[in-house]
Amino acid sequence: MPVIELTNVSKSYNRGKVKAVDDLNLTVKPGEIFGFLGPNGAGKTTTIKMIVGLLRPDVGRVAVDGFDVAKDPLKAKQVTTYVPDSPAVYERLTGLEYLNFIGDVYGVPKAERLERIGKWLDVFELASVVTNPIQSYSHGMKQKIVVTAALLPGPRVMILDEPLVGLDPRAAHQLKEMFREHCDEGKTLFFSTHVMEVAEKLCDRIGIIHKGRLIACGTMDELQALDRTEHSLEEIFLELTDK
Amino acid sequence: MSAAARNDAVGARGRLGRLLAVIRAGLRSNFGLAVLKHRLFKEKKDRWLVPLFALAAAGVLPTLYGIVLLIQSAYLLLKPMGQERALLGAGFLAAQLLILLLGIYYVISAFYFSRDLETLIPLPLRPSEVMLSKFTIIMVNEYLTVAAIVLPVVITYGVMAKEGVGFWVNAVLVYAALPIVPLAVVSVLVVAMMRFINVSRKKDVLILVGSILLIALVLALQIGFGRTAGPGGPEASAKAVAAYFTSPDSLLNRIGSKFPPSVWATKAVAGGFSGAGLANLALLLGSSLALFAGIVVLAEKLFYRGLVGLGETTGKKRRLTSDEMSRRVSSGRRAVAAVFTREWRIMNRTPIFLLNGVLVVIIVPVIFVLMATMGSGKGGSGGGSDLTSILETMTSSNPLFVILAAALFMTLCGSLNGTSSSTFSREGVQFWISRVIPVAPREQAAAKFLHSYLISMLGVVTASVVAAIVLHLKAVHLAAAAVLALMMGVLLTAVGMIIDLARPLLDWTNPQKAIKQNLNVLLAMLADIGILTAAFFAVKGLVRTKLAPNAVLAVLFLGLAALAGLSYRLLLRFADKRYPEIDS
Numbered sequence A: 001m002p003v004i005e006l007t008n009v010s011k012s013y014n015r016g017k018v019k020a021v022d023d024l025n026l027t028v029k030p031g032e033i034f035g036f037l038g039p040n041g042a043g044k045t046t047t048i049k050m051i052v053g054l055l056r057p058d059v060g061r062v063a064v065d066g067f068d069v070a071k072d073p074l075k076a077k078q079v080t081t082y083v084p085d086s087p088a089v090y091e092r093l094t095g096l097e098y099l100n101f102i103g104d105v106y107g108v109p110k111a112e113r114l115e116r117i118g119k120w121l122d123v124f125e126l127a128s129v130v131t132n133p134i135q136s137y138s139h140g141m142k143q144k145i146v147v148t149a150a151l152l153p154g155p156r157v158m159i160l161d162e163p164l165v166g167l168d169p170r171a172a173h174q175l176k177e178m179f180r181e182h183c184d185e186g187k188t189l190f191f192s193t194h195v196m197e198v199a200e201k202l203c204d205r206i207g208i209i210h211k212g213r214l215i216a217c218g219t220m221d222e223l224q225a226l227d228r229t230e231h232s233l234e235e236i237f238l239e240l241t242d243k
Numbered sequence B: 001m002s003a004a005a006r007n008d009a010v011g012a013r014g015r016l017g018r019l020l021a022v023i024r025a026g027l028r029s030n031f032g033l034a035v036l037k038h039r040l041f042k043e044k045k046d047r048w049l050v051p052l053f054a055l056a057a058a059g060v061l062p063t064l065y066g067i068v069l070l071i072q073s074a075y076l077l078l079k080p081m082g083q084e085r086a087l088l089g090a091g092f093l094a095a096q097l098l099i100l101l102l103g104i105y106y107v108i109s110a111f112y113f114s115r116d117l118e119t120l121i122p123l124p125l126r127p128s129e130v131m132l133s134k135f136t137i138i139m140v141n142e143y144l145t146v147a148a149i150v151l152p153v154v155i156t157y158g159v160m161a162k163e164g165v166g167f168w169v170n171a172v173l174v175y176a177a178l179p180i181v182p183l184a185v186v187s188v189l190v191v192a193m194m195r196f197i198n199v200s201r202k203k204d205v206l207i208l209v210g211s212i213l214l215i216a217l218v219l220a221l222q223i224g225f226g227r228t229a230g231p232g233g234p235e236a237s238a239k240a241v242a243a244y245f246t247s248p249d250s251l252l253n254r255i256g257s258k259f260p261p262s263v264w265a266t267k268a269v270a271g272g273f274s275g276a277g278l279a280n281l282a283l284l285l286g287s288s289l290a291l292f293a294g295i296v297v298l299a300e301k302l303f304y305r306g307l308v309g310l311g312e313t314t315g316k317k318r319r320l321t322s323d324e325m326s327r328r329v330s331s332g333r334r335a336v337a338a339v340f341t342r343e344w345r346i347m348n349r350t351p352i353f354l355l356n357g358v359l360v361v362i363i364v365p366v367i368f369v370l371m372a373t374m375g376s377g378k379g380g381s382g383g384g385s386d387l388t389s390i391l392e393t394m395t396s397s398n399p400l401f402v403i404l405a406a407a408l409f410m411t412l413c414g415s416l417n418g419t420s421s422s423t424f425s426r427e428g429v430q431f432w433i434s435r436v437i438p439v440a441p442r443e444q445a446a447a448k449f450l451h452s453y454l455i456s457m458l459g460v461v462t463a464s465v466v467a468a469i470v471l472h473l474k475a476v477h478l479a480a481a482a483v484l485a486l487m488m489g490v491l492l493t494a495v496g497m498i499i500d501l502a503r504p505l506l507d508w509t510n511p512q513k514a515i516k517q518n519l520n521v522l523l524a525m526l527a528d529i530g531i532l533t534a535a536f537f538a539v540k541g542l543v544r545t546k547l548a549p550n551a552v553l554a555v556l557f558l559g560l561a562a563l564a565g566l567s568y569r570l571l572l573r574f575a576d577k578r579y580p581e582i583d584s
Helices: A044-051 A073-078 A095-106 A110-123 A139-151 A169-184 A196-202 A220-227 A233-242 B003-031 B033-042 B049-081 B085-113 B127-160 B165-177 B180-197 B203-229 B238-246 B250-255 B260-271 B275-307 B322-328 B335-349 B351-356 B358-375 B383-397 B399-415 B425-436 B441-470 B475-502 B511-515 B519-544 B549-581
Strands: A004-013 A018-028 A033-037 A059-064 A080-083 A157-161 A188-192 A205-210 A213-218
Touching: A004 A044, A018 A044, A018 A205, A018 A213, A033 A044, A033 A169, A033 A196, A044 A059, A044 A157, A044 A188, A073 A080, A080 A139, A080 B425, A095 A110, A095 A139, A095 B335, A110 A139, A110 B322, A139 A157, A139 A169, A169 A188, A169 A196, A196 A233, A205 A220, A205 A233, A213 A220, A213 A233, A220 A233, B003 B127, B049 B085, B049 B127, B085 B127, B085 B180, B085 B203, B085 B250, B085 B260, B085 B351, B085 B511, B127 B165, B127 B180, B127 B275, B165 B260, B165 B275, B180 B203, B180 B275, B203 B351, B250 B260, B260 B275, B335 B351, B335 B425, B335 B441, B351 B358, B351 B511, B358 B399, B358 B441, B399 B441, B399 B475, B399 B519, B399 B549, B425 B511, B425 B549, B441 B475, B441 B549, B475 B519, B475 B549, B519 B549
Parallel strands: A033 A188, A033 A205, A080 A157, A157 A188
Antiparallel strands: A004 A018, A004 A059, A205 A213
């Protein structure tokens, strides 16, 4: 059974004048790292926001782990965590207070909290600042605390919008390691990115969205077969989105 | 003209153009006309606001008419004594004091907490240009705020006195200059305070303490006026009173003795194009200009030094030991408790929110105590002693009125703050977190209700203490009043939250906008006044039926309890409906 399933999903803005997502059909399987690519304004963030329940599709159905996001939002949210494209978090809380808040609302038991918080704070080098207010963090540190919070519930599905933006090379490397580790446990990861090399190396499958429509979807081999070449993902992307 | 002089002239023109551009951009982004136009005509959202505003405006008209009638009768009373100008003086003084008081909030948040400062500082602008653009935004805000006080007084006076062109021309000039002196005074105090605070690590605490001190200063000034407003108190001899009133404008001079700009403003307007009128106009405009120039110089020297680094907070870097970590990692609160704790912490740690929420419910009753007790001091004649005695006479006659008046006072102290009506708006761009967490909207609304209601309860408690100390109310009356106020508090808190939830303001860059300049807070206050008026007429109807006082109280309690329950349930249902619709 697919973990993420979008069926005939459309979303427009300005009372139908701007079509952001147009009849999108997409499935992501358990244990998969799915990369979602597209030019600026192609509909990536709109799609992601519909998966996490921040936007409601005009038509169509979005389901996460079998739960309809519109009809059963709490069950869908319980298995999903989300990292937005800009880390807007509660600046007046300390990092640890924010993590405790997330742990509380997802109902994470104390032993698991301690283990995961300790591990990810070490990995992201946040352990020495976790009792400081988030407003004292740099952009990259805020991004890391949001990712740590998203990992804390041990979610079945993680949705990340441009997670690598603003991270230093070490943190970006650690994040990519985390992606693999997370999916090796049978969990699913869906992220958007503009970094083609990352998508090419890391993703099990890749979807390319252009002007609200999914124009290609599959493994790297399948995309190359579609193109009938040995081109890199960047070349395939440029060719497909140039049409 | 030499090349250097020409360059200077071009440079000055360029600087002026640059300043105007910054001011224009600031006004546009602050008053958001483009956003409103986009929402109304392009996205076709918020259209329901138009009839609502028309309704609110229609509701205000009878009040305005009442105020005009009051001013007319005051004018007719003062005219035979030659004291009518005191009316203008009182209007200008009230407006300037209000600017002084509100200015503290506005200046601190606009100068130091607006997020666009991060964009403005790196631009090739002088500190004074950035500060002046902020100053202008506050000025425009103040024009709108004091219009409600100044315009009815000036227009009624002008019409009654059949004043000529000079009056009206000077009135416009005085209105334009009115906020400058008090705002410049506040700016100087605040900029100096921030320069000092920025050297300290405990900035938030100092900002809070500093603001409270400034507010106390302004209040002390106001109480000072209260004491000097009258002709000398009840002890004053009839002869002194007669002498006082036979000298023209003595009342005006007395009113304005501690803040002369209001006297100049009055004499400038009332004098029109006469020598005295023009001289006073020159005095007001000249002092405004001088102070304005003063803050430009001050801005160049101090503004950036107090500003740069305000957003930066440096924490000590220290790893927690595993024991400490184990203690500080929570073992699991329930979701409602977690959301409540978050609300509590964010509200109390954001100075602007704290000043407008928790502190208001403490300060309002304290102001009441000060007003009531200062006047009764030796030589005092202000409204204070009269107020206490009026209340005492009014309340000693009938215990029912004692309880109702006390309940009204407690309700006003507890509910007239922006906590409930900004509860969703305060989340701002972080609202996405509330949308994605697996906590039902009704549970989140319940936690927010608990937080707002707790602050309202705090107001009821402080008001009860004040009522007990100042009005010497009996414990049983106090208890009955508190129960009614607490019931009313549920209703008003729920209504405030529903109003904010209908249209939360989430795209603010300056926390001030979320609470002080949030339309929802104003709409909620109008709704509160409407509800209290309805309750007043309901009680009046009950009293007319000649029910026993206890029966009236019982009916009122049951009615309020039913409405409280209903409004709370409505809030929870509305939260479930609205949360998924809010863009974030």
